[in-house]
Amino acid sequence: MANQENSWNGGVPVGGGNGGSADKRPNASLGSWFARSGWSKGELARQVNRRARQLGAHHVSTDTSRVRRWLDGEQPREPIPRILSELFSERFGCVVGIEDLGLRPAHQSPSDSGVDLPWAGPQTVSLLSEFSRSDLMLARRGFLGTSLSLAAGPALVEPMQRWLAPAPAPAVPPQAGPDRARRPARLSQPELELLEATAVMFRQWDAQCGGGLRRKAVVGQLHEVTDLLQENHGPNIARRLFTVAAELAELAGWMSYDVGMQPTAQKYFVLALHAAREAGNRPLGSYILSNMSRQMIHLGRPDDALELIHLAQYGSRESATARTQAMLYAMEARAYANMGQPSKCHRAVRMAEETFGECSDADNDPDWIRFFSEAELNAENAHSFRDLAYVAGRSPTYAGLATPFMQRAVDLFGAEAEKEDGHHRSYALNLIGMATVHLLRREPEAAADVAGKALPLARRIRSERVNNRLRKTVSTAVRDYGDVRAVIDLSEDLAQQMPDSAEPLAV
Template identity: 30%
Template sequence: MASTTRRTRPPNTDLTRMIDQCDGASHKSLAHRVNQLAHEAGLATSYTHTSVANWCRRGMVPDWPVPRLLAQAVGERLGRPVGLAEIGMADAETPDADVGLDFRRDPADAVRVATSFWSTVNRRDFLTGSGFAVSAFATPVTRWLVTPADETAAHRGRGRVGAADLTELRDAADDARRWDSKYGGGSWRANSVTACLQERAVPLLNGSFSDGVGRELFSVTAELSRLAGWTAFDVGQHDAAQRHFIQALRMARAGGDVQLGCYVLTTMAMQTLLRGFASEAIDMTQGAFQRAKREAAPRVLAFTKLIEARAHARDGDAKAASAALAASETLLGQARDGGEEPAWIDFYHHARLSADATEIFRDLKNPKAALSWNAQATAMPSGVFTRSVGMRLAIVGTAHLQGRDLDHGLELGNQAVDILARVRSSRALDYVREFNTALSPWRREPQVVEYLQRTRKELGVAA
């Protein structure tokens, strides 16, 4: 059982009374429903009729978020929302609302915050939510821009951290990147990165290591946290994603890895952009670029400029978008394959730039330019970059619809559904929704009606 009882109280007469009002609700059926809701929230519980009896007769209170799930189960029976106070658990302990959001100045404090977050993240209630607060990034971004690298990374603790430990974490990060690209953030392998942080990274961060080993340890841990944030973002867990990104940025600073900090901040900007805050995303990418331009590899800086271009496009500024895109292309031309660049940026080549440029000009409602850029983008094999191919098909299909080419657009839309039905990515589904919106002028056409019914059935995307 995942949750344990925290304390004993007098009998919970409020809960007993509420259950009595639920026609036909036995303690066994209520426990079964609570287990179902917990499973949907990613929690492993095995409550029984005895558990419910203990909550009622002995006033025992289960760990959060079970009180909320119990109120939901009772509310389902009554056909109305039920609050915690009604079931006698108004003061049930809730998770720390700020866990994972801190960006501590002191390195030791920063490690304590990060390890506390990673040690409990899979039990946190915010994993079930999709909230996003752009203000949560304000302090972390400011503090990283002021000081992007700590002075030392050495630490004395339990157990010596060595090269084999670092290799294990790097391999885990590489594996997670591959599976995320192929199957989306909802794949079991991509999600295992949170387990790696909890089970492997946390003990190592509390161990003994030199400054050199410590910097590598913090950097690879930052990349793991960035990946955990990206996979959470991909499946719509935006609150959890923000917290992972913040801790990734702090670990990059602890490792003195300015170019990784630039990349993490760029990823944060992308989340900010896709949550509807284009102006803030522009500020974040420009800040990342200026802070890292003397230390980061050209390919890293090129990617930051690419995301800035995407943000300008969403903001409707064609001139600024084109300028940032040109800057990205110039920097990418300075990069050399096989050079001393981090592995996490090896995905960014001209084909990726062209694919994103297609989206930029789609957002600017310039289908001619969008399709011209798409012609320059190398086709990606669906078996390797499944999600990316599906999203790109939806983007290009939307550009064709903007150009009033229904037949070609609809063909690509159906191909996108073929591919995206095999991945778990709420982010990818957003592109299908955008495509469906572009179909509005043809809503009554039989082939469009058929397509919209298909997306509803196979992807769960409303027409």
């Protein structure tokens, strides 16, 4: 029984550690945090057991003697270190990492990575409720981030493959005993429609203002939806509620990604995929996987990104609309570009364009994919060739291929940005993308001009992703063309208008 607690009681594993080595020393770091927490050993043990059950780690059964052994220097195995990190972080309202507790970070197997969760409706609701509650509590204390760690490689991909397994039964609310079973449903049809409309409204706010402005509102709404899912509903209402939960969790993940909270974003994406599966909504699941793929590209893991995209394509091949399929091809091209595979990148770009050409208003696309417009298609293809240029050693050939796509995206997003509900963040990101293409083509004045247009947008929206990309682009321009007047002026404008010491984004 690999990576489980290895102390046994009557054949049943209980909370434990790595055994009693002769040279154990008291864990002063854990002891210090424990003393300041005000908890007793019994209270800490109860909290660990409760959190373990919420995570589905039912093999964990900790008691006061086990806590004493941890304080005496015994090293517990996962998921105990992660649970202790979360509990102390919540207690003190700041990041208390595993290392801060004097615990060694262990190699995580897929089952201990924090993403291999039980694929069942009641557990999905419970985990969504607990994670959103913790997020809201820590955000109120000014805590930007979590003690989670990112999963990657097999620890991420293998659990996600299980989203394709057929659900054992239609989505139903969790039943936790006779008291809960008798709870009456209090959701009317108009209220359900309003919840669905709220998810649409939050997506519009995100596109206009960035992820930093309304993230807490989305998380709060998600927490309310999980409360509703604990009531009795018919199968159709339950599926619609799970769909709303999946959309809100995906958006909470996307907003977290936008403000740089990468582990939090991944956890929300995983939970969103679970909710989409409970809703029986494979196209939505494929969209969630595409955002997980985008995050992996951002984190320099294109191999993982490609695996996730192929899972998305396979899972929705018979149910996704042409628009969704085109988006998945475009993301496939991004993964191949970052892997340095030009022929496969070209093929995926071509498939994205051809499939997008099959889109029509009659497709009745859901709101979550309507963002994928001609502008988005050109933007993705442009970034694929731009990324390919970097992988190929700043190739001017691929930079030239990226140019018309990027210019078309800038023109279309620029026209959209003039509208009240325009996608201002996308416009800013593609202006910055255009600047990077100009730098690849050794055109510093043009790069400075385009990046300068992105600066006022970056100041107005709440997106750490935009801010970081703009700073990185200007830094590259200064490094390569620091004697060019336009670049010097841009660098000075950036330093004055967006100093590094600016206040952190609200989340």
